[in-house]
Amino acid sequence: MQKNILIVLSVLVLLVVGGGSFYGGMIYSKSQRTMPNFGNGNFQGVRNGTNGNGAGGGMTSGEITAKDSNSITVKLPNSKGSKIIFFSSDTQITKSASGTSEDLANGVNVSIIGTANTDGSITAKSIQLMPTIHE
Numbered sequence: 001m002q003k004n005i006l007i008v009l010s011v012l013v014l015l016v017v018g019g020g021s022f023y024g025g026m027i028y029s030k031s032q033r034t035m036p037n038f039g040n041g042n043f044q045g046v047r048n049g050t051n052g053n054g055a056g057g058g059m060t061s062g063e064i065t066a067k068d069s070n071s072i073t074v075k076l077p078n079s080k081g082s083k084i085i086f087f088s089s090d091t092q093i094t095k096s097a098s099g100t101s102e103d104l105a106n107g108v109n110v111s112i113i114g115t116a117n118t119d120g121s122i123t124a125k126s127i128q129l130m131p132t133i134h135e
Contacts, residue, residue: 058122060085061111061130064104071121072104074112084121085112092126099129 060083066073071086091114093099104110104127114124 058114058116058124059112060122062109064106064108064110067104067106069101072110072127074110083112085110085114085124085127086117086121087124087127091124094126094128099127103129 060074060076062074062076062082064072065075065082070088071084073082073084075082087093087101087104093101093103109130111128111130112122112124113126114122116122
């Protein structure tokens with residue numbers, strides 16, 4: 001009889017310790033999944049794994065397919081459509097050396113960080129010229 005009680009108590013202790021360990025592990029795991037703070041949250045490509053297609057911000061990259069004096073159209077990778085990117089004289093445009101809006105041309109690959117607009121376009125804060133991507 002005492003042997004059965006000892007077995008039952010041992011099993012209960014193991015269940016309590018195992019359950020507590022599992023719960024603690026879950027809480028620890030959640031604390032490790034926090035995303036870095038990128039200021040105003042306009043890094044949606046980083047935040048949700050998309051290329052500028054989520055809500056709340058603007059980070060995207062792709063190939064320029066059209067340009068006018070204050071905007072470019074960027075074809076997103078893997079045939080995921082395109083984005084209109086607005087820029088101004090305040091937009092930082094960089095490459096291995098500083099760039100200008102003259103460097104924004106069809107066929108150039110770019111990475112954009114900015115603010116998402118309600119119509120799905122992005123107002124650029126920074127445009128990074130990148131080497132050509134061969135898929």
